[in-house]
Amino acid sequence: MTTIDASLLDDLQKRGLIAQTTGGDVLAGYLASGSRTLYSGFDPTADSLHIGHLVPLLALKRFQLAGHKPIALVGGATGLVGDPSFKAAERKLNTPDIVANWTDKLKAQVSRFIDFDCGDNSAEVVNNLDWVGKMDVLSFLRDVGKHFSINNMINKESVKQRLDREGAGISFTEFTYMLLQSYDFAELYNRHNCTLQIGGSDQWGNITGGIDLARRMYSGETYGMTLPLVTKSDGTKFGKTESGTIWLDPDKTSPYAFYQFWLNTADADVYKFLRYFTFLSLSEITEIDERDRAAEGRPEAQSILAREMVALIHGKEGLEAAVRISEALFSGSMDSLSESDLEQLKLDGLPSSTIMRSELAEKPLTQWLVDAAMAASGKQVKDALGRGAVFINGEPKTFEQNGDAASCFAAADARFNRFYIVKLGKKKYHLFEVV
RNA sequence: GCAGGGGUUCCCGAGUGGCCAAAGGGAUCAGACUGUAAAUCUGACGCGCAAGCUUCGGUGGUUCGAAUCCACCCCCCUGCACCA
Structure with a gap:
């Protein structure tokens, strides 16, 4: 029997990982009183996840560690449509074979983070194309569409700017996205008794849509929770560097580059990031903070963050490679590198x-x-x-x-x-x- | 559709016949300082080692010479009308 860690919500709260929740206090009790099934969705908009996806992905793991059952949904269907939430303009559609290919890649990536073999709360990965793909238009319109009010939908903040803005507009296709995602939640509720959906704060509208639909279609009582958008103290966008997006795929962003990215975190952000992204306990993080504050000069936090993150995403070997290159290059002792070291640097992603x-x-x-x-x-x-x-x-x-x-x-x-x-x-x- | 405003180098934004590769700010890159930080200061910032070459929505034209003037076209914004 799985043990439930009742302090999960409190811990998430203290980490600053909760933006909004439905159900108020009820949710805390609901999660504390039994192992629940929850899901988060990842749409295949590229051939790899990037660090922006990390917060919800790691949240699934946090829930699993606390005794709940996570489902990672890869949006083989929703990825074909495109989420309009808070997007300034209509997106161009990718071809079905590209989306299918990306879906497979994301499935593989997502699978590395959650445990599929830990008893009752083992994780699952699902693809919404498996149910949406089988649905015909008339069933969709009659069974799903009938529950949605256009009046409510156009009042959603997430599509407001697309409706208001002159010259931008929103296609029926993207407007329908919310119905698809809502249907996912209802479907997962029905199939897996999934009662909680988590996602980025931009997903609030889609999540509450799903909660309503699960109630209307199956009289299900479900919950939603959003995680904060990661921001940086200097106002620039998190997860981008001069050289582009930081991907989780080691072929797109090497463990070395990934390590360097975290190592360069600003002092003003690093403790927050430790809370957001690592599994170090809050007391450990506080301790690091205090130690750095007491010490003159270079803080340790960046190095701890970088090590934790590379180990988490690229494993022990990736971390060793990243540290090996970094030390060789930045310690000034390049002379000490052997021929095989140099060859290794190449393989390590320098x-x-x-x-x-x-x-x-x-x-x-x-x-x-x-x-x-x-x-x-x-x-x-x-x-x-x-x-x-x-x-x-x-x-x-x-x-x-x-x-x-x-x-x-x-x-x-x-x-x-x-x-x-x-x-x-x-x-x-x-x-x-x-x- | 009519009337008015506008499209400038990565972004914002000056420039309205030569002194314009194009002010200023932001972003970015490099140097100093430092902790592979932040802040600050300095330099660079269309491309090219260079000679030089290519830009100011598009196409043509006027001119010795155009981002700047003219014609046509495309796109955006603001009113009005049309539609409902």
């Missing part, structure tokens, strides 16, 4: 490229670095060269040497006859293999 020695003379250094995506334009490399911010195997290069890439990558300077670590600025590293 950006790298292979170039032909015979082609070196064809382009100036600026162009080689631009081609390797180290900088957006040759001008930036030129600026860096002028400031002594470009190093090849530890040797500073100057603008005068720009035209002579062959001597910048001189054979005599190569590590193990082929490797060059190029550093641009303080944080950008790239491994060149010249053959």
